Amino acid sequence: MTVRIAPSVLSADFCRLGDEIAMCDAGGADWIHVDVMDGRFVPSLSFGVKVIEAARRASTKVIDVHLMVVEPERYFDDYVKAGADVLTIHAEAAPHLDRQLSRIKALGCRAGVALNPATPLAMIEEVAHLVDVLLIMSVNPGYGGQQFIAYSVDKIARARRLLDQVGSGAVLEVDGGVSRDTIHRCWAAGADTFVAGNAIFGAPNPQAEIAILRNLCVEQV
Ligand code: DX5
Ligand code: ZN
Numbered sequence: 001m002t003v004r005i006a007p008s009v010l011s012a013d014f015c016r017l018g019d020e021i022a023m024c025d026a027g028g029a030d031w032i033h034v035d036v037m038d039g040r041f042v043p044s045l046s047f048g049v050k051v052i053e054a055a056r057r058a059s060t061k062v063i064d065v066h067l068m069v070v071e072p073e074r075y076f077d078d079y080v081k082a083g084a085d086v087l088t089i090h091a092e093a094a095p096h097l098d099r100q101l102s103r104i105k106a107l108g109c110r111a112g113v114a115l116n117p118a119t120p121l122a123m124i125e126e127v128a129h130l131v132d133v134l135l136i137m138s139v140n141p142g143y144g145g146q147q148f149i150a151y152s153v154d155k156i157a158r159a160r161r162l163l164d165q166v167g168s169g170a171v172l173e174v175d176g177g178v179s180r181d182t183i184h185r186c187w188a189a190g191a192d193t194f195v196a197g198n199a200i201f202g203a204p205n206p207q208a209e210i211a212i213l214r215n216l217c218v219e220q221v
Helices: 014-026 049-058 070-083 095-105 122-131 152-165 185-190 206-215
Strands: 003-008 031-037 062-068 088-090 110-115 133-137 170-174 193-196
Touching: 003 170, 003 206, 014 031, 014 049, 014 110, 014 206, 031 049, 049 070, 062 070, 062 110, 070 095, 088 095, 088 133, 095 110, 095 122, 110 122, 110 170, 122 152, 133 152, 152 170, 152 185, 152 193, 185 193, 193 206
Parallel strands: 003 031, 003 193, 031 062, 062 088, 088 110, 110 133, 133 170, 170 193
Antiparallel strands: none
16 A cells, blocks of 8 residues: 655744745655644644745645634635645634535645544545545644644554545545654554654654654554
8 A cells, every 4th residue: 555654834933934835745655744823723824825835936846724713605716826736724614514625625625524533434424436535634733843643543544444445445544643653553544644743853864754654554463
């Protein structure tokens, strides 16, 4: 199975954002994860269209935009124009998931749904066939550097079964507290795409860390 490592630029040095992203590209990152926060869906504010444009210029990889915002549909057009390849919305913030996923796809973008730790998988059961990316949050969204919530692993396993049951080829992504200590469990449960902020940008050698994380996604004897 493909393994994708997606550094989260939320933990990058913003004084050197372009260099940090280019460093991840050169270090073998598969996706570049861009966290948009509005101070309403989550307590903190992060950034918007300008940083997505900057990430697009600095990287040739998939720009994976995670929208932690209310009324996410207000941003679709601008963010796709800015260079987003994936737009992931939160099920908790988007009551009309069918409509919003279809709109994202109509813009030529991959459509993702994220679920908070307390949100049941059943929220996406009916639209699983429309989902290009299913993002399981393994922390409560809003901040980098939080501790991995261990019970997320069981949800990843159930998400894998659900996607397989409907014959979906969707990406199964995990976000929050992914590190050397937690990535293998997520991979073994069926995740294929791993967001990591603090683990990569907080490492003495971020490029080596990308490789270490990837290499942990194998059967262990
Ligand atoms: C959390 C964000 C994450 C965050 C992950 O709300 O969605 O993408 O940057 O950071 P780490 O890997 O440090 O938990
Ligand atoms: Zn994220």
